[in-house]
Amino acid sequence: EDQVTQSPEALRLQEGESSSLNCSYTVSGLRGLFWYRQDPGKGPEFLFTLYSAGEEKEKERLKATLTKKESFLHITAPKPEDSATYLCAPINNNDMRFGAGTRLTVKP
């Protein structure tokens, strides 16, 4: 059965303290992976699509990378406004399965 695990469940950083979020998965026939950001009481907001191992995408302080079995979301010098839950969703054929997310808090 396909499984998606995000770690850590929660992460507290000081402003400017860089770190990485992990998304590991056992998905047969992986065709890509999405990263989303979700603010409290809101729907997920699309961030990145990664389609092949070795691919990297960047947006402001965020950089997403992909291997065959996991993806990382690197956050460089985060700001308080980066506080949110980050969700990953590997794509298997036509199915997309979400992880439970990492809740990031960035303190000023």
Added chain:
Amino acid sequence: DGGITQSPKYLFRKEGQNVTLSCEQNLNHDAMYWYRQDPGQGLRLIYYSQIVNDFQKGDIAEGYSVSREKKESFPLTVTSAQKNPTAFYLCASSSNRESNQPQHFGDGTRLSIL
């Protein structure tokens, strides 16, 4: 602005009552989806629709029903058969299901039991 509109934002259900959650999109997307989100869990797929007048069960369809009479609209009914309906419900759409394009989400409806 193009997007997905869900209403209401908050909804309360009485015992034995059916309630309907609205989802409208103006993105001209063919595919639409309903997810349920519970604390500490990933989004779980309830139903999806690839075209008008067609829809398929997702992983947790029991106690729910949908219709797709118009391309823009995909309402979800939470029936009295759903014994644990308290959750955050999210509607999404994508250009089509086969292209692996990202799904775009509405801002959700939070359903609670009275």
